Amino acid sequence: MGVFEAVRTVLAVRSYQDRAVPAEVVSRIAEAARLTASSQNRQPWHFIVVEARAALRQLGALCTSGPYTADAAFAIVVGVNADSRSGTADAARAIQSMVLTAWEAGVGSNWVGIARADEVRTLLGAPSTLNLVAVVPFGYPARRAGLGKKDRKPLGEVVHRGRFGVPFA
Ligand SMILES: Cc1cc2nc3c(=O)[nH]c(=O)nc-3n(C[C@H](O)[C@H](O)[C@H](O)COP(=O)(O)O)c2cc1C
Structure with a gap:
């Protein structure tokens, strides 16, 4: 899967099969996080891979906006050092690396x-x-994801050419 195809088709997935993800895929996803660039290459992050069903259930119970975490094959909790000014941006980029790497593996x-x-x-x-x-x-x-069916603002509304307010297309 090419990079743009992954970006075009990836969707938020909130329900999961009761099926393990191979260890090498889990490792590749974690590696994608580790390899991501961060401000000044400070890498202010930690990624906690949670695989035990009991822990996933407890995590799901604590995630009010994501109780479905309890049913995931595994979860990765992303944290950044509190003294990092760019931590949230760095973490967001690492999360996107993981999401796309996972998507490529289905x-x-x-x-x-x-x-x-x-x-x-x-x-x-x-x-x-x-x-x-x-x-x-x-x-x-x-469930089979609706590949590429995205609810997004049109390009002309959010992408500008040269000056704000001039639609790119
Ligand atoms: C910063 C951020 C926070 C999000 N928080 C949640 C969340 O707490 N719970 C949830 O179910 N989805 C969450 N989402 C997923 C978005 O709701 C979802 O990606 C968006 O509605 C677009 O849907 P799509 O990715 O399927 O196109 C979050 C996404 C982002 C980028």
């Missing part, structure tokens, strides 16, 4: 925001100096 995922950060930190033994940015659950999609 694995769906989604960004889940973290409301109960203290409890998630306690669950995972993470220090208070780690700002949690997102939980990313992964798994083979339970």
